[in-house]
Amino acid sequence: MPNIPHKVVIVTGAAHGIGSAVALAFARQRVGVVAVDIDSEVEALTRSPPEITSDHLWPVQADCTSTRQLSHLVSEIQLRWQRIDVLVNSAGGFGRWAETADVDDEEWERMITLNLSSVFRCSRAVIPTMSKQQSGRIINIASQAGVTPNPYAPSYVPYGTAKAGVLGFTRLLAKELGPQGITVNAISPGTVATARVRALRDTASLQTIAQQNPLRTLIDVEDCAAAALFLASDAARHITGINLNINAGSVMV
Numbered sequence: 250m251p252n253i254p255h256k257v258v259i260v261t262g263a264a265h266g267i268g269s270a271v272a273l274a275f276a277r278q279r280v281g282v283v284a285v286d287i288d289s290e291v292e293a294l295t296r297s298p299p300e301i302t303s304d305h306l307w308p309v310q311a312d313c314t315s316t317r318q319l320s321h322l323v324s325e326i327q328l329r330w331q332r333i334d335v336l337v338n339s340a341g342g343f344g345r346w347a348e349t350a351d352v353d354d355e356e357w358e359r360m361i362t363l364n365l366s367s368v369f370r371c372s373r374a375v376i377p378t379m380s381k382q383q384s385g386r387i388i389n390i391a392s393q394a395g396v397t398p399n400p401y402a403p404s405y406v407p408y409g410t411a412k413a414g415v416l417g418f419t420r421l422l423a424k425e426l427g428p429q430g431i432t433v434n435a436i437s438p439g440t441v442a443t444a445r446v447r448a449l450r451d452t453a454s455l456q457t458i459a460q461q462n463p464l465r466t467l468i469d470v471e472d473c474a475a476a477a478l479f480l481a482s483d484a485a486r487h488i489t490g491i492n493l494n495i496n497a498g499s500v501m502v
């Protein structure tokens with residue numbers, strides 16, 4: 250297990266799926282995890298594994314696209330723990346496939362706000378604290394869809410565009426914040442069969458993805474959590490501006 254010297258970790262989108270696994274993985278390391286989600290279900294995290302107590306996991310219901318709510322959240326963390334060592338931006342996703350001609354302005358802007366602007370706003374909210382500390386790690390959950398069009402998916406341009414933006418944002422922010430001792434990296438998962446994705450894909454399409462990639466498997470939420478632990482660890486102290494693809498080899502770039 251990597252050595253995680255960090256003390257306070259914010260994970261967004263922590264009520265479900267990848268964010269939930271990331272939050273629990275950090276909490277098992279006995280750091281303080283602020284598990285943020287718009288869904289009040291995030292409270293359920295503290296009831297899951299018995300070894301995780303409220304000393305290590307603090308669920309907070311907040312909207313990661315709201316600058317006002319994020320500013321309030323950072324003030325609360327300052328009062329409780331006085332520092333922020335890691336931010337994992339996992340809030341995001343989409344709920345349907347659609348050709349671009351069928352996407353209206355409202356849907357486009359909602360997708361860009363949730364999947365790209367939230368990453369900017371959450372990162373901006375923690376920068377003053379991390380800069381003051383002269384240390385910090387920002388880890389963005391991007392997507393294979395932001396690297397290249399998914400070979401096994403119907404069209405959905407707004408999400409892939411937002412995630413491509415997250416990858417660009419990651420590199421630009423890594424350059425800006427490097428002198429302040431802050432690293433910024435991305436993780437790009439391939440398809441993970443979270444409940445959200447199961448609502449979008451039938452079992453046959455998930456089997457196709459597993460059968461056609463080089464490792465003949467589906468990646469899972471724990472693969473993403475392990476990558477986040479690594480990027481937050483001492484072992485990754487000189488890694489910044491990268492995108493870590495986790496996709497069983499389905500896309501190699």
Ligand SMILES: NC(=O)c1ccc[n+]([C@@H]2O[C@H](COP(=O)([O-])OP(=O)(O)OC[C@H]3O[C@@H](n4cnc5c(N)ncnc54)[C@H](O)[C@@H]3O)[C@@H](O)[C@H]2O)c1
Binds near residue numbers: 341445
């Ligand atoms: N599952 C996949 O196949 C896959 C692949 C690549 C990337 N990703 C990315 O990983 C992340 C998690 O995906 P997932 O499949 O676990 O989805 P999920 O729906 O299971 O989890 C997303 C979480 O974000 C929360 N959320 C949504 N809007 C929010 C907001 N405004 N503020 C705070 N929280 C909000 C949701 O309530 C939910 O708990 C997303 O960014 C997604 O784009 C997922």
